[in-house]
Amino acid sequence: MAADQDEVLDQVSQVVLAVASQLSVRDVLQMIVRSARALVGARYAALGVPDDSGSFAEFVTDGISARQQAKIGPLPRQHGLLGVLLREGATLRICDIKQDPRFWGWPAAHPDLTDVLGIPIKHGSQIIGLIFAANKRAPGGFTERDERLLELFAAHAAIALTNARLYERGRELSVLEERARLARELHDAVSQKLFSVRAKARAAAMLVPRDPDRAITEIDGVADLAGQAHAELRAVIDGLAPPDLSVGGLVGSLRSYAVLAGKTHGVPVQVCAGELPPLDPHRETVLYRVAQEALQNALRHARASRVCVCLTAARRQVVLEVADDGAGFDTSAQQDGLGLPSMRERAASAAATLTIESSGRGTKVRMAVPVPAGRS
Ligand SMILES: Nc1ncnc2c1ncn2[C@@H]1O[C@H](COP(=O)(O)OP(=O)(O)O)[C@@H](O)[C@H]1O
Numbered sequence: 001m002a003a004d005q006d007e008v009l010d011q012v013s014q015v016v017l018a019v020a021s022q023l024s025v026r027d028v029l030q031m032i033v034r035s036a037r038a039l040v041g042a043r044y045a046a047l048g049v050p051d052d053s054g055s056f057a058e059f060v061t062d063g064i065s066a067r068q069q070a071k072i073g074p075l076p077r078q079h080g081l082l083g084v085l086l087r088e089g090a091t092l093r094i095c096d097i098k099q100d101p102r103f104w105g106w107p108a109a110h111p112d113l114t115d116v117l118g119i120p121i122k123h124g125s126q127i128i129g130l131i132f133a134a135n136k137r138a139p140g141g142f143t144e145r146d147e148r149l150l151e152l153f154a155a156h157a158a159i160a161l162t163n164a165r166l167y168e169r170g171r172e173l174s175v176l177e178e179r180a181r182l183a184r185e186l187h188d189a190v191s192q193k194l195f196s197v198r199a200k201a202r203a204a205a206m207l208v209p210r211d212p213d214r215a216i217t218e219i220d221g222v223a224d225l226a227g228q229a230h231a232e233l234r235a236v237i238d239g240l241a242p243p244d245l246s247v248g249g250l251v252g253s254l255r256s257y258a259v260l261a262g263k264t265h266g267v268p269v270q271v272c273a274g275e276l277p278p279l280d281p282h283r284e285t286v287l288y289r290v291a292q293e294a295l296q297n298a299l300r301h302a303r304a305s306r307v308c309v310c311l312t313a314a315r316r317q318v319v320l321e322v323a324d325d326g327a328g329f330d331t332s333a334q335q336d337g338l339g340l341p342s343m344r345e346r347a348a349s350a351a352a353t354l355t356i357e358s359s360g361r362g363t364k365v366r367m368a369v370p371v372p373a374g375r376s
């Protein structure tokens with residue numbers, strides 16, 4: 001009994017530390033699910049955060065291999081007993097889920113669940129997620145004690161989620177945030193350049209009668225700046241439209257984008273890519289978008305003399321690295337930008353791990369996207 005209590009304390013304090021740490025929300029949720037599963041002695045456990053479209057913004061599981069996860073297919077919808085938990089917000093303890101009239105069914109590759117314990121995750125009166133455990137190893141099904149333990153983990157999950165405000169975001173950035181980002185990008189990239197174009201053009205006009213040679217230099221400057229503004233605008237437009245990766249492929253599209261973006265900022269960008277396994281469109285888009293954002297950051301903030309974008313295949317993973325040799329930044333400080341959070345969300349949507357290392361010698365963004373064996 002004492003040993004048992006020690007284990008409970010140990011797991012719970014690990015979770016508390018994780019919640020208070022700088023770990024990504026997904027990592028924290030993963031830890032919560034893992035500890036919850038271990039403590040209630042379940043074969044499977046999962047934690048879901050609903051989005052506005054009837055699916056889940058996050059759905060982390062424990063007890064299922066990545067391969068089986070991939071076989072199961074897309075994230076569940078908010079129906080069946082998951083829907084009941086989210087709507088009614090009351091604990092569910094069921095001996096045999098398939099006998100329950102509210103049972104909805106699951107994909108062919110889904111593990112066969114019998115007894116389940118489900119707890120809503122609440123923030124105030126709002127239901128922001130759910131956590132459940134299934135298939136208790138010991139006979140007799142889940143107990144009252146299991147219920148209390150899982151409630152404790154649900155409370156920690158609520159804190160982690162509230163901190164991250166993930167439940168407000170959904171899978172993609174909201175329209176408003178996206179607009180704000182665009183407005184700022186257009187301002188930074190284009191509006192400032194056009195302002196200088198106007199100033200230079202005026203100066204040139206005044207110089208024509210007095211000093212035609214300098215006027216010509218100024219006019220050349222106007223042409224240069226206009227060219228840069230044009231390229232920046234194109235990069236913004238590129239970022240707006242969903243990338244069409246079917247034409248150039250992921251590597252081809254990334255290469256042309258990187259070359260263009262590098263030219264715009266006058267920084268050489270090197271792209272290296274190994275042989276990649278075939279990827280589904282979602283993974284490709286995530287890789288492309290995260291590369292794009294990391295590269296834009298390197299070009300706009302780092303004052304780097306060079307940037308490297310690398311795509312390589314490792315064991316059942318595709319790894320993206322974007323490295324610059326610039327000024328670096330404090331990755332533990334809160335940043336106002338939307339780029340880094342959107343990178344994290346995109347990575348999470350592909351179950352990828354994203355790490356950012358930064359020091360005075362530069363920044364390296366690394367994302368490892370798991371690729372299920374056998375198919376894409
Ligand atoms: N490669 C980098 N080098 C230096 N600073 C960076 C780099 N990437 C990000 N940053 C810092 O992090 C901040 C937040 O980045 P981000 O969320 O993409 O927002 P934004 O690019 O719109 O400012 C940047 O404003 C910058 O200060």
Ligand SMILES: [Mg+2]
Nearest residue numbers: 297337339340
């Ligand atoms: Mg950015």
